[in-house]
Amino acid sequence: MAILELKNIYKTYNPAKEDKGEILDNINLTIEEGEFVAIVGFSGSGKTTLVNLINGLLKPTEGKVIFKGNTVEDTSHERGVIFQNYSLLPWLTVYQNIDMAIQEAFPKASKKEKDVRVKEYIEMVGLTHATNKRPKELSGGMRQRVSVARALAMDPEMIIMDEPLGALDALTRGNLQDEILKIWERNKRTALLITNDVDEALYMADRIIPLKPGPKATLGPEFKVNIERPRNKTALNDDPEYKKTRNQIIEYLMNLGDAQAAESTATYELPEIQPKDFRWDAN
Numbered sequence: 001m002a003i004l005e006l007k008n009i010y011k012t013y014n015p016a017k018e019d020k021g022e023i024l025d026n027i028n029l030t031i032e033e034g035e036f037v038a039i040v041g042f043s044g045s046g047k048t049t050l051v052n053l054i055n056g057l058l059k060p061t062e063g064k065v066i067f068k069g070n071t072v073e074d075t076s077h078e079r080g081v082i083f084q085n086y087s088l089l090p091w092l093t094v095y096q097n098i099d100m101a102i103q104e105a106f107p108k109a110s111k112k113e114k115d116v117r118v119k120e121y122i123e124m125v126g127l128t129h130a131t132n133k134r135p136k137e138l139s140g141g142m143r144q145r146v147s148v149a150r151a152l153a154m155d156p157e158m159i160i161m162d163e164p165l166g167a168l169d170a171l172t173r174g175n176l177q178d179e180i181l182k183i184w185e186r187n188k189r190t191a192l193l194i195t196n197d198v199d200e201a202l203y204m205a206d207r208i209i210p211l212k213p214g215p216k217a218t219l220g221p222e223f224k225v226n227i228e229r230p231r232n233k234t235a236l237n238d239d240p241e242y243k244k245t246r247n248q249i250i251e252y253l254m255n256l257g258d259a260q261a262a263e264s265t266a267t268y269e270l271p272e273i274q275p276k277d278f279r280w281d282a283n
């Protein structure tokens with residue numbers, strides 16, 4: 001059953017002005033319950049705008065966002081967003097930031113239950129030692145981990161991630177990818193990951209959809225990731241299916257980037273791609 005539907009979404013920030021700032025156009029997407037979908041996009045193409053539309057922070061200029069059969073009008077803890085810019089309350093400690101989210105999601109839980117949950121998620125992201133610190137006392141990566149813990153602690157039906165792990169070192173990033181996958185699988189949740197990292201998308205998602213560069217950014221064709229779970233990062237490098245899909249996506253993105261550069265004077269930043277990508281056999 002579809003949990004999220006995007007229907008003919010068009011978004012401009014400036015409908016009245018001549019320069020309309022047309023960000024998204026003709027966005028159609030259906031995500032089934034339990035799926036893990038990744039959208040891979042160019043920098044500045046409208047990824048955060050799309051997340052905010054799904055979250056309910058923004059309204060589409062035209063079209064509809066439908067969650068569990070109802071048009072999204074507002075934010076809801078059923079859709080937990082991990083933002084790229086941490087968005088923590090600066091005057092609250094790590095504990096209090098997470099506790100506040102849990103209060104909202106589980107208003108009827110006892111004080112003890114909430115306390116156990118807060119501590120469980122702080123431990124999950126390895127921040128027990130920083131429980132009573134405020135955001136300004138934390139590094140960027142630590143703040144991002146609090147943000148991940150806060151979103152997951154609310155046990156949202158849909159986990160929406162807007163480049164959530166970009167600020168982290170490789171080890172922490174890998175650990176959190178695994179934690180997110182565990183929670184998604186264990187609790188049978190639905191996940192939408194917005195990223196510019198093709199490898200992250202391939203490791204985590206069931207299908208990957210490129211967001212073409214704007215103005216009027218729209219979704220490209222989907223690429224299915226037919227690789228069994230649980231996936232092993234080291235083994236993936238030798239998996240023919242992984243190599244094939246990776247090359248297909250990268251080739252598609254490179255062609256898009258070239259076409260866009262030929263048409264426009266604007267410069268676009270490609271999603272994270274290594275030169276080694278083209279050395280691999282597409283077998």
Ligand SMILES: Nc1ncnc2c1ncn2[C@@H]1O[C@H](COP(=O)(O)OP(=O)(O)OP(=O)(O)O)[C@@H](O)[C@H]1O
Nearest residue numbers: 013014021023041042043044045046047048049050
């Ligand atoms: N509130 C706003 N008012 C006007 N224009 C906006 C607003 N928010 C974003 N934009 C414009 O919309 C476009 C897409 O921005 P958005 O943040 O959605 O892209 P993004 O793909 O998430 O970017 P990045 O990868 O750099 O984070 C940009 O040109 C940006 O300047």
